[in-house]
Amino acid sequence: MHAERHAIPGTTPFDGAMAQRGYELNAMCYSFNDAENRKAFLEDEDAYCAKFNLTEDQRRAVASRNVLAMIEAGGNIYYLAKLAGIFGLSVQDVGAQQTGMSVDDFKAMLLAEGMEA
Amino acid sequence: MAEILGGVFTSHVPAIGGAIAKGLQKDDYWRPFFDGFPAISEWLSEKKPDIAVVFYNDHGLNFFLDKMPTFAVGAAPQYDNADEGWGLPVCHSLQGAPEFSWRLIEHLVGADFDITTCQKMLVDHAVMVPFQLLWPNAKEWPVRVVPIAINTVQHPLPSPRRCLALGHAVHDAIERWDGDERVVVIGTGGLSHQLDGERAGFLNKDYDRFCLDSLGPEPEALVDDTSLDIIEKAGSQGIEILNWIAARGAIGGRVVEKSRNYHIPISNTAAASLLLERA
Numbered sequence: 001m002h003a004e005r006h007a008i009p010g011t012t013p014f015d016g017a018m019a020q021r022g023y024e025l026n027a028m029c030y031s032f033n034d035a036e037n038r039k040a041f042l043e044d045e046d047a048y049c050a051k052f053n054l055t056e057d058q059r060r061a062v063a064s065r066n067v068l069a070m071i072e073a074g075g076n077i078y079y080l081a082k083l084a085g086i087f088g089l090s091v092q093d094v095g096a097q098q099t100g101m102s103v104d105d106f107k108a109m110l111l112a113e114g115m116e117a
Numbered sequence: 118m119a120e121i122l123g124g125v126f127t128s129h130v131p132a133i134g135g136a137i138a139k140g141l142q143k144d145d146y147w148r149p150f151f152d153g154f155p156a157i158s159e160w161l162s163e164k165k166p167d168i169a170v171v172f173y174n175d176h177g178l179n180f181f182l183d184k185m186p187t188f189a190v191g192a193a194p195q196y197d198n199a200d201e202g203w204g205l206p207v208c209h210s211l212q213g214a215p216e217f218s219w220r221l222i223e224h225l226v227g228a229d230f231d232i233t234t235c236q237k238m239l240v241d242h243a244v245m246v247p248f249q250l251l252w253p254n255a256k257e258w259p260v261r262v263v264p265i266a267i268n269t270v271q272h273p274l275p276s277p278r279r280c281l282a283l284g285h286a287v288h289d290a291i292e293r294w295d296g297d298e299r300v301v302v303i304g305t306g307g308l309s310h311q312l313d314g315e316r317a318g319f320l321n322k323d324y325d326r327f328c329l330d331s332l333g334p335e336p337e338a339l340v341d342d343t344s345l346d347i348i349e350k351a352g353s354q355g356i357e358i359l360n361w362i363a364a365r366g367a368i369g370g371r372v373v374e375k376s377r378n379y380h381i382p383i384s385n386t387a388a389a390s391l392l393l394e395r396a
Contacts, residue, residue: 006345010316011353013345015272019182030181032202068315077313077353078176078270085203090132091385095317106318113320114381 014076022074025062028052029079038086067098119294122164123375123394124302124368125157126332126361129173129246132384134205137249153378153390154250160375160392161251166301168214169260170221170287170367171244172360173305174269176201178241185271186233188283190225191264192218196240208245214261217294221263224290230283240264243360247305250390260301267363269306269356277340277347280359284366291367304364306357308379310386313353320387324350328358329379333372333393336365354386371396 012018019026028049031037041048049059061069065087070080084094096106133150136142142151178201180186194215198208218234225232244264252259265287268274275283291300308325311317328351331338339362348356365372376392 006343006349008316008345008349010314010319011311011348012314013272013348013353014270019271023182026177026182030177033178033200035200038202067313071313076177076182076270081312082177082202091312095312095385098313098315098317109318110320110382110385113322113387116322 012071018074018076020074022058022076024053024055025058025070025073025075026079028054029075029083032082032086041086067094119291119296119298119300121288121291121300121302121368121395122166123372123392124304124364125161125247125251126304126364126389126391126393127247127250128307128383128386128388128390129243129305130384130386130388131201131203131205131242131246134242134246134249138206149380150378150383150388153376153380154253156376157390157392158251158253160394161301164301165299166260167298168217168263168300169303170263170265170291170300171247171303171305172265172267172284172363172367173243174357174360175266176241176243177270179235179239180266180270182271185268186266187268187275188230189233189235189238189266190218190222191238191262192222192234192236193238196238196244196262196264198241198245199239201241205242208249209258211240211244211248211258211262214263217296217298218263220294221287221290224293225283225286228286228289230286238264243305247303251303265363267359269354269359274344274356275359276344277342277359277362280363281336281340281366284363285369287363287367288369292369302364302367304361306360307351307355308358308387308389309351309355311352311354312385316352318385319352320381321350321352321355322381322387325379325387325389328361329377329389329391332361332365332391333374336362365393368393368395
């Protein structure tokens, strides 16, 4: 409701509704602070996701590596970044994927902003 | 009476920690950002603070969504850093100032701030990157620390006005402290950036300049906006300016700008550093 009152394009404020929807997915991502858990995820992704009771939407989003779908399923970027880290993805890789740009184009866009400063 | 020396403000992008670990400070990409710090480090070695009060936001190292405090004040004898999941080296621990923390906590609750107190608290890159920038190559951190975490993760977020008021209350508590410690205030994060959604990569130089220009002389200019207004102007994670606003409040009174640096991009972020000395 908060978000509807103040819609910001391309942005999903992580409010109570999202925090409830995404709890399991974010809990799994939070567990990735621990190297043992990152290893367990890589060894058996299905089993690891099952252990955290991911919803079907969350499981599909993780399987597809689609960050926008993870956000739609309630993922919060601070926690999702730990999942991205497992795949060696930086926030620029993640930014490129979400904006539909190549990573090079995404980085060039940021550098161009600096040139105009 | 404790003395407030001033405030240091800096971005805390994790990649900065990676660049430090790899020794990339002089690289073309990084130098324009790191150039902002020698002046601040010199000021710190001249002023020799004993205690740093650090306003920051936790990124899912100490706090999860099971319990998410709006304002959390550290009261630990020691604060450890830990693995955050993406390969930053773990920094050595910070020494706390629990007697100072508890006096601060007593004052804040007495002033109607319903804070959470933490006798155990891991601190993430939002504390450790600034410490590495301010005291490069330090074998032992030269200050004891009181970390104050502000929720920038889960809405509703505290309002900018409330964060400034929290800073003012912290200021009053330090002024009432009967020790002779010298205190530096640190605000970390920002400036404009957004990591999530179709708007990822969003930056706003005009708003950043407004923040840098206003924070010292008229911080009240920053608190007419709601937190959602700031997210619209500065990006989802640009909301970390709340840490700067609270830290500015904690300096109190008038300040003199001693150093400023602004550089785009560091990772996805418009990165900045600012030194405000108490007038």
